[in-house]
Amino acid sequence: MAEYKLEITTGDLQYAGTSDYIYVTLFGTEGQSERTLMDNYGFDFQTGAPGSYTVKTSSSLGKLLLVKVEKDQYLCLPENEWYFSKMVVTTPEGDVILYPCYRWIGRGEMVELRGGRAMKAVEEDHPLLIEHRKKELMLKKSLFQWKSMAEGLPHIHSFNDVSEIPAEMRFSDSRTADFNYSRKKIGIELKVKGLQGSTAQWESIEDIKKIFWFKKTTMSEYVAGHWMEDDFYGYQFLNGVNPGVIKRCSELPTNFPVTEEMVKPFLEEGSSLQKEMEKGNMFLYDQKKMDGIPPAAYNGEPLHVTAGLCLLNVNPENKLMPIAIQLNQQPSEKNPIFLPSDPETDWLLAKIFIKNADCMDHESVHHLMRTHFLAEVFAVAALRSFPVIHPIYKVPSVTLMMFCLLSAESSVLLGHLYFFPLSVQLLFPHFRHTLDLNTNGRLSLLGPDGVLSDSSLGIDGLMELMRRDLSEMTYSSLCLPENIAARGLESIPNFYYRDDGLKLWNIIQSFVKAVVEHYYPSDSEVHRDTELQDWISEVFTHGFLGNKASGFPAAFHTVEEVVKFTTMVIFTTTVQHTAVNSGQYDYSSWAPNGSLLLRKPPPTTKGQSSMKTVLETLPNVGETVRLAAFTWLLSDKYADYIPLGTYPEERFDEPEPKKMIKEFQAELSCLSEAITTRNSHLELPYTYLDPAEIENSICT
CATH class of the missing domain: 2.60.60.20 (PLAT/LH2 domain)
Structure with a gap:
């Protein structure tokens, strides 16, 4: 017996x-x-x-x-x-x-x-x-089958409704209840105040501060008080919600005819534009991929989208300052270059229109497509292959x-x-709610009445923007060390997204390397694993549409390749998503600082604007509060929040991976302490990439 x-x-x-x-x-x-x-x-x-x-x-x-x-x-x-x-x-x-x-x-x-x-x-x-x-x-x-969301975009899962998704990948009851409670609370407050659906125009900038009584953060209050300042405007290109767009400028584009005389007053005394470029102090924001996309209609008339350029300089105080803005790609008399010395509201409007383009690029490309939609590709391919x-x-x-x-x-x-979920090693914790979230998100954001229909490009324009970005996307752009190097941002000061992000990349890579090399001691083991090869093949085919020029692998040949790609997947679904998502209420609930929608055309001449023009340009009351509520829901932290590296369920049975996880968690804890110490000395603490604040999967 x-x-x-x-x-x-x-x-x-x-x-x-x-x-x-x-x-x-x-x-x-x-x-x-x-x-x-x-x-x-x-x-x-x-x-x-x-x-x-x-x-x-x-x-x-x-x-x-x-x-x-x-x-x-x-x-x-x-x-x-x-x-x-x-x-x-x-x-x-x-x-x-x-x-x-x-x-x-x-x-x-x-x-x-x-x-x-x-x-x-x-x-x-x-x-x-x-x-x-x-x-x-x-x-x-x-x-788990594939279907096309739209031509030229990553493929998606074939479930038509959240109820069709297996229970283990749906939101928990507590998460759903928390989300619904927040949504109802927001709706009640806006209705009580008579703001929801209002078509009235804001009478003053100060009135916008009255949208929410209780939803205030240290950062959102700072933004409302400092949004007009040039140094804060430049800071956001480094540590705001879209830190992946500027690059070092060693030579001006031919379609951006900034002269020495224009910018000399804003440079260090005795310096010049050429000298500043040679020293690596000049940086460029260029939204050329948006050029030519038809805008949405508003009250029967087309809106205006500015695929502009912004030149920035690191001054002697190590602050990144905007010094020249051109609102459209082709220079002309009706497309002047705006300068900080122009009338205050002209310069302010120029910055607002650049920020409008940046907000649309951030929400559709860097948030939705490059984290949510790619995470879905990684998840569905893994579910089908492993x-x-x-x-x-x-x-x-x-x-x-x-x-x-x-x-x-x-x-x-x-x-x-x-x-159902068994012992998890690397990927599943980072995909847990992806299918549920994206299924509802596509409808609430990109559906006919989706929140993003309240944008200057509209749904069709944003889809085209994503389509263009995917056609140009490279593997290296998703790998932070290569991304930073390619943009020439290795030494720009006060770039906390870079500093924290690179440390996190290295910590994740070290963990992934230990696990992968434990199971794949040689390249031949990688070659022989048909299931691993199926995964990367499906990702290449359905995520990057077989574009060989992108540099994305279609097959794995070495252990090193598996480590790099898996690191990128985990980084994208945790660190990168947090970087572009968690600060949305902080930075974008205050419409003057950055709005998806602008109602008036951009200035074409100088000296004709006023604060009344700014208020007429911003979205109306109902549009503003709808977008602010949207940022609240996306940035909120919900009850079943699980931080990066945390595994509350005992799913690990093997001693080696258990040891690797403990080492991973110890490194994350040390980094969290270091970030907390650094932030205690900063006027503007950068908290988004503190490991304790990074969720283990895309959940909002």
Whole structure:
């Protein structure tokens, strides 16, 4: 007689326990156990409680392969789902094997778990597991399919509604409740004040401060007080919500005829434009990719989009200052170059129009496409390519149902098999809510009545902007060290996004390198892993549309390539998303500092504007509050927030990855302390890339 000791843990979520019958069957290389009821004296499977049970067999089952768990009705009690956290099995031989689950199990459902170490396809040595792996991938490919969102844009998943997405990838009830509460609270406040839907024009800049009573941050208050200042305007190109756009200027574009005489008053005494370029002190914002995109209509008339240029200089005080602005690409008498010495509202309007273009570029390209949509590509490709036990993913991450017809000789059940999150190594924590969020987000942002319809380009224009960006996107632009070098920003002062981002890139890369090299000791191991090759092939095909000129890999040849690409994926879905998302309320809830929509045309001559012109140019009351509410919802922190590097669920069974995770967490903690210390000495603390403030996946 052999005895298997089982410890089964029920989650500590509300109503996680169950009164239903729970049965377990063990499958090993030498046979299977009887279907055994898990039953002790008293109440079993109570919220947050572990329970110890025994499964007896006539002899050892050999190496354990699978564990089947079934939930059946008890008496006539009503249905209550069970949140099954994990099972730990101690075999007669003394092996202790973790089987994580962490999902809700309904009545009549049955789950099959694989435990043990991660395993590549070429390492599978049992016919049952080989067949199990093959069927799993077939079913995942049938469930997760691709479809086109629009021509020239990354492909998306094929689910039409959030309800179709497997439960393990949907938002938690607490996250949904928090989001709905915030949305209702915002709506009530705006309705009470009579602001929601109002077509009135703002009567003064000060009135805009009255939008929200209670939603104020230190940074949003600072923005409202300093938005007109040139040094703060320049600061935002480095540490605002769109820090990836300026580049060093060593030679002026031919279509931007700035002269020495124009800018000499704004440079260091005794210096010149040429000298400042030679010293590496000149920087350029150029929105040429927006040029020629038709704008949206507003009250039956086309709006105005300025695909402009802004020249910036690092002054002797190490402040980045705008010194010349041209609002359209082609110079002309009606497209003058605006200077800080121009009438105050002329210069202010020029900055506002540049910021309008930057806001649209930020929201559609750098936020939506380069983080949300790419994350979806990475996730769907991984879901289709990696089985439950793969070392890079080691999780199917979703509920799949397959009908398994295996031979009687294999001693395995016939029936429904469900797969769900198991031991996760690298990717799944960073994809957890991507499909749910993007499904709703595409409708609420890019749908016919989406928030982004209130932009100067409108939905069609923003889609074209994303299309243009993807056609020019390079692999190196998503890899921060290469991005910074290519833009010549290695030494520009007070660039905290760069400083913190590069440290985070290195920490993530070190963690990824340790894990990848643990499972792939040589390049030949990479070559032989067909599932890994399928993943990168699908990403290349469906994310970057097979564009070889982009530099994105279509296949992996070396361990180093796997490390770099996986680092980029994790960085994009955590650090980069936080950098372009978390500060949106801080910087963009105050419409004068940056608005997606401007109603009036840009100035074409100097000396004709006033503060009344500025107010007429800004969106009206209803449009302003709608966009402000949108930034609130995107920047909020919700109840089930999980910071980078945190793994609250025990999904790791192997000692080496556990050690790697602890080292990863220790490095993140040290960086967090260093950033906190630095910020304590700054007038404007840069907190967005503090690891404690970075969410482990894209959730807003």
